[in-house]
Amino acid sequence: xxxxxxxRRNLAPWWGLLFAIGAIGCNVAFFVSSPLQGALPWLxxxxxxxxxxxxxxxxxxxxxxxxVYRGRALSVVLSVIAVxxxxxxxxxxxxxxxxxxxxxxxxxxxxxxDFSLSDTSGKRVSLDQLLxxxxxxxxxxxxxxxxxxxxW
Amino acid sequence: MPEFEAAGxxxxxxxxxxxxxxxxxxxxxxxxxPMLSDPDAAxxxxxxxxxxxxxxxxxxxxxxxxxxxxxxxxxxxxxxTEDIRVRARADDxxxxxxxxx
Numbered sequence: 001x002x003x004x005x006x007x008r009r010n011l012a013p014w015w016g017l018l019f020a021i022g023a024i025g026c027n028v029a030f031f032v033s034s035p036l037q038g039a040l041p042w043l044x045x046x047x048x049x050x051x052x053x054x055x056x057x058x059x060x061x062x063x064x065x066x067x068v069y070r071g072r073a074l075s076v077v078l079s080v081i082a083v084x085x086x087x088x089x090x091x092x093x094x095x096x097x098x099x100x101x102x103x104x105x106x107x108x109x110x111x112x113x114d115f116s117l118s119d120t121s122g123k124r125v126s127l128d129q130l131l132x133x134x135x136x137x138x139x140x141x142x143x144x145x146x147x148x149x150x151x152w
Numbered sequence: 153m154p155e156f157e158a159a160g161x162x163x164x165x166x167x168x169x170x171x172x173x174x175x176x177x178x179x180x181x182x183x184x185x186p187m188l189s190d191p192d193a194a195x196x197x198x199x200x201x202x203x204x205x206x207x208x209x210x211x212x213x214x215x216x217x218x219x220x221x222x223x224x225x226x227x228x229x230x231x232x233t234e235d236i237r238v239r240a241r242a243d244d245x246x247x248x249x250x251x252x253x
């Protein structure tokens with residue numbers, strides 16, 4: 001048995017944890033409006049995969065080659081924390097993309113259906129009224145209909 | 153928002169939230185455009201945007217979607233996100249609006 005201090009440091013679990021934190025941190029970056037926002041889900045997923053690779057390598061070293069590498073217990077602790085972050089990342093990825101495809105929705109060139117709904121003061125407002133000139137404001141050239149999930 | 157006005161575009165937000173909830177959001181965020189309430193998701197269903205049981209309490213809600221609609225009610229631009237974390241960008245919407253003449 002060689003002297004414990006002769007064994008090498010095992011940095012792989014640390015890298016795994018770092019990438020896992022990066023993966024979950026991507027979810028915070030969504031609050032920043034940027035042209036790259038569309039790439040964030042994939043960046044997050046890539047970091048999570050990278051983290052997993054480093055964790056497996058780290059555990060392989062720590063548990064499989066304890067005569068060569070130090071930090072067996074630490075590797076396990078770091079891996080558990082990182083796996084938790086990876087799990088949350090995967091959950092966020094799957095649940096955020098669980099959306100109906102809405103292929104039947106109006107496409108460019110098609111007319112949208114008329115509607116009449118209550119505004120914030122409870123007053124009914126129709127599509128025609130929205131397209132018409134309001135009190136003091138001219139008729140808009142276009143409407144931007146924004147459907148959102150609500151429950152903010 | 154002034155950019156939208158300058159481009160002649162009136163934003164209209166639609167969700168299943170009640171008028172009270174929408175009013176609170178409008179006050180908090182300073183929104184001055186109309187925010188419409190579709191509590192039974194009737195219009196959302198009519199627009200084929202229903203996300204069954206998509207709400208936190210299992211309510212039916214709208215999937216996020218944006219339509220630029222001209223004065224003859226014809227769609228000129230759409231955006232259907234595939235990830236609720238990825239939102240439509242104001243710049244994209246304005247670019248589409250400025251193409252309208």
